Amino acid sequence: MASAKVFVLRTCDGETFEIDESVAYVSETIKNMIEDGFGHDLIPLPNVSSKILLKVIEYCRKHVSNFESSKKTSNGDEKDKDNDSWKKEKEAVPEVEKDAEEKARVEELKEWETTFIDIDQQVLFDLLQAANYLNIKGLLVMAAEKAASMIRGKTPEQIRETFNIKNDFTPEEYEDIRKKDAMNDFTPEEYEEIRKKIADNHFTPEEYEQIRKENAWAIE
Amino acid sequence: MGNCSDFLPWLGTDVSMQILTKLDDPADLVRASAVSRSWREFDVMELNNGTDEVGSNSSLEWGSLKRDYRVYALLAHSFTSFRRKDCILEAISASSTDNYPEESIDNTLEPDDRTEERASYWSSEGEGNPAVPETLTYRLVSGLCVITEISIQPFQAFFQFGCPIYSAKAVRFRMGYLMEPLESGSDRMDEPSASHRYIEDNFISTYVSPEFPMAQENSLQKFKLPEPVLCIGGVLQVELLGRVQRQEMDGLFYICVSHVKVVGRPLSPTFEVTFLDRPGKTGNCILKYNPNVERSMSPARSSEVESSLPSRLRVFRLMQRGVRGWEQMIINALVGNVAFDGDYGSDDELGIVADDGDYESDEELVE
Numbered sequence: 230m231a232s233a234k235v236f237v238l239r240t241c242d243g244e245t246f247e248i249d250e251s252v253a254y255v256s257e258t259i260k261n262m263i264e265d266g267f268g269h270d271l272i273p274l275p276n277v278s279s280k281i282l283l284k285v286i287e288y289c290r291k292h293v294s295n296f297e298s299s300k301k302t303s304n305g306d307e308k309d310k311d312n313d314s315w316k317k318e319k320e321a322v323p324e325v326e327k328d329a330e331e332k333a334r335v336e337e338l339k340e341w342e343t344t345f346i347d348i349d350q351q352v353l354f355d356l357l358q359a360a361n362y363l364n365i366k367g368l369l370v371m372a373a374e375k376a377a378s379m380i381r382g383k384t385p386e387q388i389r390e391t392f393n394i395k396n397d398f399t400p401e402e403y404e405d406i407r408k409k410d411a412m413n414d415f416t417p418e419e420y421e422e423i424r425k426k427i428a429d430n431h432f433t434p435e436e437y438e439q440i441r442k443e444n445a446w447a448i449e
Numbered sequence: 450m451g452n453c454s455d456f457l458p459w460l461g462t463d464v465s466m467q468i469l470t471k472l473d474d475p476a477d478l479v480r481a482s483a484v485s486r487s488w489r490e491f492d493v494m495e496l497n498n499g500t501d502e503v504g505s506n507s508s509l510e511w512g513s514l515k516r517d518y519r520v521y522a523l524l525a526h527s528f529t530s531f532r533r534k535d536c537i538l539e540a541i542s543a544s545s546t547d548n549y550p551e552e553s554i555d556n557t558l559e560p561d562d563r564t565e566e567r568a569s570y571w572s573s574e575g576e577g578n579p580a581v582p583e584t585l586t587y588r589l590v591s592g593l594c595v596i597t598e599i600s601i602q603p604f605q606a607f608f609q610f611g612c613p614i615y616s617a618k619a620v621r622f623r624m625g626y627l628m629e630p631l632e633s634g635s636d637r638m639d640e641p642s643a644s645h646r647y648i649e650d651n652f653i654s655t656y657v658s659p660e661f662p663m664a665q666e667n668s669l670q671k672f673k674l675p676e677p678v679l680c681i682g683g684v685l686q687v688e689l690l691g692r693v694q695r696q697e698m699d700g701l702f703y704i705c706v707s708h709v710k711v712v713g714r715p716l717s718p719t720f721e722v723t724f725l726d727r728p729g730k731t732g733n734c735i736l737k738y739n740p741n742v743e744r745s746m747s748p749a750r751s752s753e754v755e756s757s758l759p760s761r762l763r764v765f766r767l768m769q770r771g772v773r774g775w776e777q778m779i780i781n782a783l784v785g786n787v788a789f790d791g792d793y794g795s796d797d798e799l800g801i802v803a804d805d806g807d808y809e810s811d812e813e814l815v816e
Contacts, residue, residue: 354456357467358461361461373464373468377472383480388480389485392456406483406489
């Protein structure tokens with residue numbers, strides 16, 4: 230039977246949102262607040278804006294409906310808590326069909342996630358904060374992966390440019406860092422080349438001396 | 450937050466760690482640590498040796514100098530790369546326990562002083578003489594760990610009149626190894642005094658810390674080691690020296706601890722140490738460097754690491770005396786500018802030898 234319980238969340242900018250219990254419970258923080266007895270009135274979320282909460286709720290709803298349809302494809306379960314679940318089978322389906330459905334479900338979810346997380350930086354950071362505060366693990370992991378993907382493969386200067394970060398090292402400090410982390414300014418391709426060269430013994434004596442000097446800190 | 454400021458400190462430690470730990474390539478982590486001061490402070494570098502750095506079989510045919518340089522550079526780099534974390538794998542034994550198993554040493558792994566059902570702490574047996582010490586022995590997550598600090602919270606008996614705090618006067622730490630390895634989860638649990646006798650007979654300590662005074666306060670007290678220490682063997686002991694609190698009921702002195710935390714950097718599975726023969730006699734251990742082991746998500750248990758021996762293994766033999774110099778070199782790389790203590794002997798005595806497992810080429814790797 231569909232659960233009739235509904236909760237109201239209020240954001241820091243004064244807007245209210247109604248959500249089902251199953252959707253609310255995706256957030257461990259909200260779940261705890263409800264279990265501690267705070268669900269009867271508005272649940273205040275002073276750290277979350279309405280713009281971000283909309284995104285969060287979108288995620289939670291998708292999470293619940295995806296969970297429901299995965300139960301169906303994995304064990305032919307008839308339970309249908311959520312009104313907008315994908316499948317409405319009335320009887321168990323054969324294994325082969327279930328596998329195909331499961332694959333389709335996973336594919337669809339991936340596509341949905343890619344679109345969902347294609348947001349600009351500020352929204353991404355706010356979403357990270359909200360996912361952390363509301364303790365929604367899946368969302369936090371997804372957003373963190375997106376942020377990491379924006380860092381991977383970039384030199385420090387490129388990272389700074391991407392996120393508009395100021396280089397606050399003094400020239401001496403930075404020189405020190407450069408010496409210690411000799412691979413700093415290499416792109417992944419350059420680094421890979423160097424690694425292979427080391428493995429295949431292809432350095433000239435001069436090159437090798439150069440590398441030895443740069444990495445002297447590691448040997449001395 | 451405007452576009453001009455740095456998002457990593459703004460997001461806070463937890464969230465930033467979530468992001469940075471997704472950077473598997475060590476090159477990415479190294480570059481990230483050069484972005485700005487706040488990024489560098491996160492110190493999140495973990496070396497994922499799942500990526501194949503040693504490209505081909507020709508690696509085993511390197512000239513000695515190039516090979517040495519490479520491995521040492523990686524060794525030192527990986528030491529700066531591991532995240533500091535809680536290093537205790539399990540509790541081994543306590544010198545005495547009152548009310549076993551309710552007040553057993555396992556409770557010290559639980560950060561709170563109470564769980565839902567009951568209070569969570571270890572208690573010694575009572576003594577009339579307050580000078581009688583106690584020892585808690587733990588196994589660390591890796592046979593090689595660089596330990597920086599240990600935190601201990603004494604237990605405050607909130608259910609006793611006056612809420613007494615059963616701290617010790619002072620604490621001291623020992624690190625080392627067991628001559629005969631103790632099987633994890635063996636019958637020791639049923640006989641706490643037997644396991645303690647076993648520890649007394651078999652534990653060899655390679656390091657003793659200075660004494661730190663302990664406050665009689667119900668707080669997690671941090672004892673920072675004067676310099677980071679490489680624990681070889683994965684066994685750490687907490688010595689609780691002197692008792693301060695008498696229990697009103699029986700007039701005896703007790704020591705009770707609610708939490709022990711050991712912070713440092715585990716070095717496995719990239720580096721492993723095994724002891725040859727009886728370490729006490731010949732002082733030889735083998736340092737194994739394995740660039741191909743997949744980094745596992747959970748702390749490496751010694752049995753699992755041994756069973757996953759890869760096909761390519763760099764084997765270094767270390768002399769006992771040389772181990773000290775090796776530790777120092779690692780720690781130099783780890784923290785930067787730790788002063789080298791001349792007691793460790795000249796370079797000739799370093800005795801670090803690299804070979805390919807068949808012990809043919811005994812070349813000195815003295816730098």
